[in-house]
Amino acid sequence: MRIVDLRATTVTVPLEAPLRHSNGEHWGRFVRTIVEVETDEGIVGLGEMGGGGESAELAFAGLKQYLLGHDPFELEALRFKICNPTASLYNNRTQLLAAIEFACLDIIGQKLGISVAELLGGRLRDEVRFASYLFFRYPNQETGHGEVRTVDQLVKHALDLRAKYGFRTHKLKAGVFPPDYEIEAYRALAAACPGDSFRIDPNAAWSVEQSIRVAKAIEDINNDYLEDPTWGLNGMRRVRENTTIPLATNTVVVNFEQLAANVLHPAVDVILLDTTFWGGIRPCLKAAGVCETFQLGVAVHSSGELGIQLATMLHLGAVLPNMSFAIDAHYHHLVDDVIAGGKMQYQDGKIKVPQGSGLGVKLDYEKLRQYRELYKELGGYPYDRDSRRPGWYPLLPNERWADPEVFE
Numbered sequence: 001m002r003i004v005d006l007r008a009t010t011v012t013v014p015l016e017a018p019l020r021h022s023n024g025e026h027w028g029r030f031v032r033t034i035v036e037v038e039t040d041e042g043i044v045g046l047g048e049m050g051g052g053g054e055s056a057e058l059a060f061a062g063l064k065q066y067l068l069g070h071d072p073f074e075l076e077a078l079r080f081k082i083c084n085p086t087a088s089l090y091n092n093r094t095q096l097l098a099a100i101e102f103a104c105l106d107i108i109g110q111k112l113g114i115s116v117a118e119l120l121g122g123r124l125r126d127e128v129r130f131a132s133y134l135f136f137r138y139p140n141q142e143t144g145h146g147e148v149r150t151v152d153q154l155v156k157h158a159l160d161l162r163a164k165y166g167f168r169t170h171k172l173k174a175g176v177f178p179p180d181y182e183i184e185a186y187r188a189l190a191a192a193c194p195g196d197s198f199r200i201d202p203n204a205a206w207s208v209e210q211s212i213r214v215a216k217a218i219e220d221i222n223n224d225y226l227e228d229p230t231w232g233l234n235g236m237r238r239v240r241e242n243t244t245i246p247l248a249t250n251t252v253v254v255n256f257e258q259l260a261a262n263v264l265h266p267a268v269d270v271i272l273l274d275t276t277f278w279g280g281i282r283p284c285l286k287a288a289g290v291c292e293t294f295q296l297g298v299a300v301h302s303s304g305e306l307g308i309q310l311a312t313m314l315h316l317g318a319v320l321p322n323m324s325f326a327i328d329a330h331y332h333h334l335v336d337d338v339i340a341g342g343k344m345q346y347q348d349g350k351i352k353v354p355q356g357s358g359l360g361v362k363l364d365y366e367k368l369r370q371y372r373e374l375y376k377e378l379g380g381y382p383y384d385r386d387s388r389r390p391g392w393y394p395l396l397p398n399e400r401w402a403d404p405e406v407f408e
């Protein structure tokens with residue numbers, strides 16, 4: 001089988017409300033590039049990539065010359081063809097490789113009549129447990145609804161999501177407001193949802209000392225882990241030496257070099273695997289094997305996803321023996337999707353792993369057209385800027401917090 005075409009389509013799908021984070025904001029929408037890899041047998045595989053609010057269409061167009069004629073079964077050859085570690089010093093294609101790997105696994109699964117989970121060792125579970133991913137949010141610009149700024153708004157938002165989707169684990173995206181305010185917010189969440197588990201993630205915005213101070217203030221809560229409180233393996237190691245809460249990361253262990261460094265000189269307890277950051281589903285599985293050997297915890301990270309990438313996370317979640325925690329997804333913040341049948345559904349905080357061959361999801365071409373038009377209308381957005389605070393950018397560690405009293 002040979003690849004004969006590669007198509008990339010950038011879409012914009014609206015969010016319920018703009019999501020705030022330590023580096024800026026998702027400006028009320030996700031921009032994603034949908035990839036279709038077509039073979040000489042007529043099988044089409046699907047991939048998806050983010051890109052910080054920008055289109056990746058041109059990057060995929062540049063890959064076409066490398067991929068035409070390639071056999072989609074040759075996944076290791078694919079890695080060295082487009083993502084050789086020394087050539088990549090000039091042109092990092094890790095996330096492009098990931099999107100192509102998704103599509104090739106989708107093709108292989110369709111060809112063999114089995115799902116990606118079956119292809120990767122067989123499913124250990126038929127559904128995957130998710131955390132509620134709680135963000136501070138600006139109100140929806142059209143409706144004025146959806147703001148999450150005050151502690152009361154955050155608690156209500158969490159309780160609404162808990163009732164609607166069945167989440168029993170809650171993640172607070174922090175690093176927006178002063179740390180003491182976020183401690184108060186996190187403690188209020190924990191008090192409102194007794195028996196549930198919690199995690200807080202300021203995207204490394206705090207100093208080492210600030211991180212230790214926050215850790216001490218939340219140690220009595222039922223924490224899954226403290227996620228990327230500070231920047232760098234050495235910073236994380238200093239925090240870890242000063243708290244009983246396990247530390248997790250999706251930022252400082254995102255490749256095998258860093259994983260090896262963390263095994264040799266531990267800084268992080270739980271590795272949050274991202275099917276895009278690691279270059280595909282298979283590298284995540286390899287990394288999970290290393291974690292199993294060294295008894296590190298594993299969960300699945302969300303870098304913002306539509307249904308194709310969500311399917312990769314579900315298939316990964318289905319086959320990981322050592323997945324110790326509920327996984328993250330931004331998915332519930334989306335108002336729609338580009339996959340046939342509409343958004344996947346949560347039940348009791350879980351989503352079923354697709355059963356069909358390959359990734360088990362297909363495109364709804366009418367939705368693809370609709371959201372491609374929306375992208376053309378609105379364009380990209382700077383993920384690492386805040387639409388309501390012109391000229392602002394954060395330091396690391398940060399000190400330029402937003403003011404929770406200010407309705408922006």
Ligand code: MG
Pocket residue numbers: 201203227228249250
């Ligand atoms: Mg994180």
